[in-house]
Amino acid sequence: MAVVMFLGDIRRAAGCATVAVEADTVASALAVLGASVGSGFAGLLVRDRALPPDVEVLLNGRNIAFLDGLDTPVRPADRLTVFYSGLRGFPGGSAGSARGQGPGPRDRFVLLL
Numbered sequence: 001m002a003v004v005m006f007l008g009d010i011r012r013a014a015g016c017a018t019v020a021v022e023a024d025t026v027a028s029a030l031a032v033l034g035a036s037v038g039s040g041f042a043g044l045l046v047r048d049r050a051l052p053p054d055v056e057v058l059l060n061g062r063n064i065a066f067l068d069g070l071d072t073p074v075r076p077a078d079r080l081t082v083f084y085s086g087l088r089g090f091p092g093g094s095a096g097s098a099r100g101q102g103p104g105p106r107d108r109f110v111l112l113l
Helices: 008-014 026-036 039-045
Strands: 002-006 018-021 055-059 079-084
Touching: 002 008, 002 026, 008 039, 008 079, 018 026, 026 039, 026 055, 026 079, 039 055
Parallel strands: 002 079
Antiparallel strands: 002 018, 055 079
């Protein structure tokens, strides 16, 4: 089973640090979270078959935006990491970019150490 790890505010919303899921794509893994964590929680992660601009998902440390997005295949030994990007609540962040201010949704950076 693949392991989904939550960081920051998403961890607090989930009420746990990790969940094991059986899924064949990132989209199906996030859908399975509805049964494991709660349907309201899964709704925070996927809206209209897309990730909100401030939610990041990594598959084995690689951002799925640079793979096949929600259609990225998931294997049983994989690790998904889900967290809010730095845009959340930042002045000029995701809300500002809709008005042409601040960084846009593709101007996100993730630092992995």
